[in-house]
Amino acid sequence: MRKQTKISTSSVFIVSGGAKGITRECVLKLAQEYQCKFILLGRSSLQIEPIWARDCFDELKLKKRITEYLISLGEKPTPKTVQKLFNHISSSREIEKTLSNIKSLGGEAEYISVDITDAIALQEKLAVAVKRMGAIAGIIHGAGNLADKLIENKSEQDFETVYAAKVKGLENLLYCVDISQLSYLILFSSIAAFYGNIGQSDYAIANEILNKLAHLIKQHYPNCHVVSINWGPWETGMITSQLKNIFQERNIDIIPVQVGTQLLVEELDVTNHETVQVVIGKPILPIVNKLKSQLKTHHIHRKLTLEANPFLQDHVIAGYPVLPTTCAMSWIANSCEQLYPSYKFFKFINFQILKGIIFNSNVDIEYILELKETNKSNSEIEFNAKIISENRAKKVPFYCHYSTNVKLLKKLPVSPSCNKLNLTKTQFNHDFYQNGKGILFHGPCFQGVKRVLNINLQEITVECLWQGIEERQQGNFQIQTLNPYTTDIQIHCVLIWLEHFYQQICLPAQVQTLEQYAEIPINEKFYVTAEIKSKTETFIISDIKIHNLQGQVYSYMYGTSGTILSKEKLKSR
Missing domain, CATH: 3.40.50.720 (NAD(P)-binding Rossmann-like Domain)
Known part of the structure; x- marks a missing residue:
């Protein structure tokens, strides 16, 4: 019952x-x-069926009658107009059938279009x-x-x-x-x-x-x-x-x-x-696509403008906004991940800054990220990557701005720990940024260094906290796996060290290797330690790692080289 x-x-x-x-x-x-x-x-509208369509339920025959009807009106029948009228008739028939079936089952129904x-x-x-x-x-x-x-x-x-x-x-x-x-x-x-x-x-x-x-x-x-x-x-x-x-x-x-x-x-x-x-219903499980062995080349186009990327106003050198190298890094790393979502970015090898991207005109320039696959397996994928743009002077077809080799892994290795972690606090206190006029020229979007914990001729360790910025400010460089804003902070400690001992400044030229084991936290303290490997009149080379208080490494840059410039020369560039 x-x-x-x-x-x-x-x-x-x-x-x-x-x-x-x-x-x-x-x-x-x-x-x-x-x-x-x-x-x-x-x-759908419920229309009275035309007399000429009644008792015709074969699709081809009905479409023939529709064609004849349109011709009789002096109209030129097209596949689109015939299909549209056919759909109207079929829809009305379906609605009428529903209403009739409900009535035959003992119910009552009204249709509203x-x-x-x-x-x-x-x-x-x-x-x-x-x-x-x-x-x-x-x-x-x-x-x-x-x-x-x-x-x-x-x-x-x-x-x-x-x-x-x-x-x-x-x-x-x-x-x-x-x-x-x-x-x-x-x-x-x-x-x-x-x-x-x-x-x-x-x-x-x-x-x-x-x-x-x-x-x-x-x-x-x-x-x-x-x-x-x-x-x-x-x-x-x-x-x-x-x-x-x-x-x-x-x-x-x-x-x-x-x-x-x-x-x-x-x-x-x-x-x-x-x-x-x-x-x-049963669970919808993710599709596991088989990795195709064929090596492909991908081209990703992007127009960069000041208006679309507000953060650039916080990265001004010699009076002009300049794209941070770490933004180029994030574009490359995150694009590789988007091509293969089940793999994670792990490493750059020989990242070269060949021609920085400077916003010194109102001309919109289209940049092309070329990703050429060089190796694919179930555990890793490797690319040769370049960011290029058209050379309007036509001396050469394209400018190459950045080049590197990229490695994605199916599973990232366990984060290493720092062998030596010197967190002895020093009396070194300074307002590093001073609204872009201090030791560090960076505006609020890139400000993260809070204090120097130790500094000597061999290394420097700084305490950092980056509180994030709005999506609107991030423009074309939204925060994903490789965060361009916190990665940029990684380099700031070298600038502090160079200013402190030599009153000089440098611009990045090359990163021999960058490895990322875990994403750098937002709104949480992290630490950056730079070991100075060599210093000449024109170059500085260092190994830089981002880690937590316990020494767990988030990211490691080996062989980070910078071209040393005097402050006067930098202002004139």
């Missing part, structure tokens, strides 16, 4: 997306079980329908859109289309009813929200918001039966044949229509319902 429920023949459900797809199948099942009433909402993201139109049309059908007992929110693409290919419009149908649509529906009088609020979410799924970042976000809203509404209206059902893929609905093949390859069960609709009925039958979120 069936359990007693609140649903009766007089119960009225508002159903978004209810005339088609999986929501339609659920409505038909509910009509069979309860013979209740439905107000179905959809964007409306965009649920249009709050005013929705409110006006629903108010009229409610007067005819009666008070609303429940809402089933099944409307949704897909715009499946990898995130780098998604547009703002893609996100808005997917997000609005789910989230804005629900907000508008709830605005049209008295929530305190609702007996049921059923939200159709997705396992993509629970597990995530490739190409569906926007869909996952929108559905996860539904999950959270369900919990929130249940807290405020405990007498309402609220549930967000995280459905797996169905045999019908928005699942494409391509998606269906992908799910089958990944051993994800596809829900048969009869099974899914019965699960919904059972969910509504539950009394004293406390479970707000239900997941129906």
